[in-house]
Amino acid sequence: MGRKDDIINAAVSLFAENGYFATPTSAVAKKACVAEGLIFHHFKNKAGILIYIFTELSEVYIREIETLIKKAKPGLDALLAVVRFHFEFAESKSTKFKVLLRDFPLELTSSDSEAGKIIAEHMTISLNQIKKCIERGRKDGSIRDVPMEETAYIIRGMLNGLSRFKINMPGISINPNIYSEVENFCRRSLSRQNKSSDS
Amino acid sequence: MGRKDDIINAAVSLFAENGYFATPTSAVAKKACVAEGLIFHHFKNKAGILIYIFTELSEVYIREIETLIKKAKPGLDALLAVVRFHFEFAESKSTKFKVLLRDFPLELTSSDSEAGKIIAEHMTISLNQIKKCIERGRKDGSIRDVPMEETAYIIRGMLNGLSRFKINMPGISINPNIYSEVENFCRRSLSRQNKSSDS
Amino acid sequence: MGRKDDIINAAVSLFAENGYFATPTSAVAKKACVAEGLIFHHFKNKAGILIYIFTELSEVYIREIETLIKKAKPGLDALLAVVRFHFEFAESKSTKFKVLLRDFPLELTSSDSEAGKIIAEHMTISLNQIKKCIERGRKDGSIRDVPMEETAYIIRGMLNGLSRFKINMPGISINPNIYSEVENFCRRSLSRQNKSSDS
């Protein structure tokens, strides 16, 4: 509803298709059937569009993971649920996800910019959610004695890296059920009882 | 040495600092103290510079890993050596590495372009190296029974993801010895004898 | 008071600070806490704001000079009173004055436009007031035999030039009592009895 959403939708599909840098605002306007000026009436910047998409998507991502964590009992289960959710989410919102992982401009990432702060903040929240799982897992005995900070960092990096890998390397085909394999990979590494119980 | 190298060096430092897109060829020329035209005399394209940097660096990366794999006896040791090497390499060649992981333009990645093919090819080689380690490990009993394709993909994605994470999220500080922790993470997941033998 | 005056006040301060061209109507609206559309409800044009400010200010300027001239007896005294008044007025209404002298747009000055006519008209009135002083002075013997037209033109130009000079050259400091010196300068040039009576 509303022209603003038209702009977002147009931007999402164009950015996903051609990349943020390669998409002129004029193309966004044309696709959204609005005057180019309206984009800047609503977003102030071309980057503003990207930030808006990021924020909107990331808030859902974080919120749903929050619910997820609360539901799952043992820490390991929670963590693996997060892993599973990540890839399901990436699949279901694949277009928007593609936009964000594709060529998210570093100008925005540089932490001194307004946008950089937002991104860093969201990333920190996400890291904390993973840490919380690990911590809980170590307490309830489902996760073995691993360093919390580092492990969270590793898992977060792995999730991003894999999603990016898939999006950016369309040439390299891979079994789509790889993502369940990621769960196995993590479970083996983190599970306390080492009964080599997998696949 | 020679002007061509001046151009490469200038490009590496500028691309690392500001990103490929945000660096005009004029800036490269100025920093290299050459006329702008000379860049196109040597490289045909702006993208040509990036490809040159990528190829040069990637060839070393692959070659050194090749030697590494040959030396290490059990498959697991080889694989972990690859992991260790990746981060050491990223550290020692950090500027060039930053260029490649920073905002490697998707136009180049899209597999139909000349550059895209080169990149995909290198990535495939790298994947094969990892697969080879896993395969060997499964034969010599050092690695447990994991699916080769998927696991290689996971490890490759994890390495890229973590390096990217570090480079692009300077706001989020992390223990620098995280990389040895990555080894632990992988060893626990892949090692056959589950003696939970780690730090 | 009322929204219209809010707009005028906002415009005066912004135009004085940043110039007419460099001040978007959106900025005026924001500063005045009104919707941008309201400006055009009241003024038809962006230029309309400037014209309004000019007219309002110029009418006071002319009216007060009129009273002044009537009071002062000899023509020379009247003329010098005008000079003195000009700088006092410029000082007391300095913000508005700055607006008008700052970068009064030539599009408005070009005499075929509506605004140009108004401005030219006011300028003519002002010139006539000065002429009247000179004429009276020559009759009553206080002003020597100078060509009326040209002298009026010179004085009018001098007053504008000096005010503009001060406003636009903040880097060049000048004794603030320079304006009394302008009176001396004119008195010496115009006074019949050449007793070199000054300072």
Add this chain to the structure above:
Amino acid sequence: MGRKDDIINAAVSLFAENGYFATPTSAVAKKACVAEGLIFHHFKNKAGILIYIFTELSEVYIREIETLIKKAKPGLDALLAVVRFHFEFAESKSTKFKVLLRDFPLELTSSDSEAGKIIAEHMTISLNQIKKCIERGRKDGSIRDVPMEETAYIIRGMLNGLSRFKINMPGISINPNIYSEVENFCRRSLSRQNKSSDS
């Protein structure tokens, strides 16, 4: 000659005709028969064109006045020669002069900008030249006892104000020999021997 001069010439005539703000760089390029980009290759800024014109013209102005002052013997004669020269110069280089006096943007004048410094510097030099005349005149007895600083300021302001007046008020006709009248105006005010000796 060469394309750079073509650009300058085109800019001078267009700026004089329509004003700096109302002249798009595209119009300058078209009139100069060059690609628009070339303007920025040579001048970095639109403002750069104006600065170039200013500097070039102002340097001639100052240099010629310098020679003038050296030639003229008594200080008063030197000063009046400066006044006469100013208007002759304004007439002969009328187009360029018009550009500078027309709507020289205050952004450039604000003394913190690069351009502002140049302008202030030139203005200071010009003021000093006038001061020098006054000082000499007071020593050689041709100029009466007037405050040097203030008088120089007044004359400089008067010259600018009158030239601006003429350029910007085409509606108000004035005897073209007004400028010799300016000389008289100044002579009467400054000359020591008060014989009211003038036309």
Add this chain to the structure above:
DNA sequence: GATGAATGAGTATTCATTCAT
């Protein structure tokens, strides 16, 4: 090899102004 003037298409952004509500 090397220069740098010249190109020209491309693009984000601004801004006065309109108009439905």
Add this chain to the structure above:
DNA sequence: CATGAATGAATACTCATTCAT
């Protein structure tokens, strides 16, 4: 009177690339 979403034309400036020298 008042709003503010919407317009769309206008424009300064960028930048990869070419080419005569």
